[in-house]
Amino acid sequence: MHDEARAAVAAITGRAPVEVRQLGGGDTAAAFAVRLDDGTAVFAKTAPETMPGAIAAEAASLSWLAEPGAVAVPEVFGCSERWLVTEHIAESAPTAAAAERLGRGLAELHAAGAPAFGSPPPGGPADAWIGLAPMRNEPAPDWPTFYAHHRIEPYLRRAVDSGALSARDGEGISQVCAAIDRLAGPPEPPARLHGDLWSGNVHWAADQAWLIDPAAHGGHRETDLAMLHLFGCPHLERVVAAYHETRPLADGWRDRIALHQLFPLLVHAVLFGGGYAAQAASAARSALRAG
The missing domain is CATH 3.90.1200.10 (Aminoglycoside phosphotransferase (APH), C-terminal lobe)
Incomplete structure (x- = not known):
């Protein structure tokens, strides 16, 4: 599924992925950490075909939650019917x-x-x-x-x-x-x-x-x-x-x-x-x- 992720991220961001690493999921739904040619780190995920509208719903949800500037929400770079690409956030310990x-x-x-x-x-x-x-x-x-x-x-x-x-x-x-x-x-x-x-x-x-x-x-x-x-x-x-x-x-x-x-x-x-x-x-x- 790496090739599909690479193509989807390129189409959505307009940038060339230079590194694609799968984080989880399988053949029908998966998540990837992707580094673009300008150094930007993005997160890409897809949803199963049995969940129509899931990607559109999540993209709209993230944008709506980010709008007031009250909480930290990953930036949405774009989406297609099956793929969502957002800012990638490196994890650390809760404080x-x-x-x-x-x-x-x-x-x-x-x-x-x-x-x-x-x-x-x-x-x-x-x-x-x-x-x-x-x-x-x-x-x-x-x-x-x-x-x-x-x-x-x-x-x-x-x-x-x-x-x-x-x-x-x-x-x-x-x-x-x-x-x-x-x-x-x-x-x-x-x-x-x-x-x-x-x-x-x-x-x-x-x-x-x-x-x-x-x-x-x-x-x-x-x-x-x-x-x-x-x-x-x-x-x-x-x-x-x-x-x-x-x-x-x-x-x-x-x-x-x-x-x-x-x-x-x-x-x-x-x-x-x-x-x-x-x-x-x-x-x-x-x-x-x-x-």
């Missing part, structure tokens, strides 16, 4: 100072706002992706409506239909949707979200944290913070403290973490099965108790 910068930057990024809950990035497709899972970005009048109808319910149906989730546990999650107006906390304006902010999508480099692989949309700012809590993040409490100092979170936000984790847990239950269905059912019970 407390970088975590605090991330917290302040996330607060400002969220405050940059979005046209509506569920709105895609400008120029991005409504049918996007979160990891390997399809994700529909459909504007809604408020966050509870958007989250219940366009995040929880589609994957709840798939999880129950596939047998990943029992009917009984599915009923518990349906109760969350029925009560979501009460569970959602104080109304908030639409925030500009990364949308898939688990620890693997925080790239530590040059004494700051870079946001990569976004699934950006207009949503609730507590969602990004809940995702950071889902699989852990270096210096997480420093991130949260700096965020709260910059733009204080609403009272009870920690009690709502489970509610915001419900969607990614359902996605994981559908994709990977295992213990994720049990975690989703547990998150639903926690959300109901907290409300």
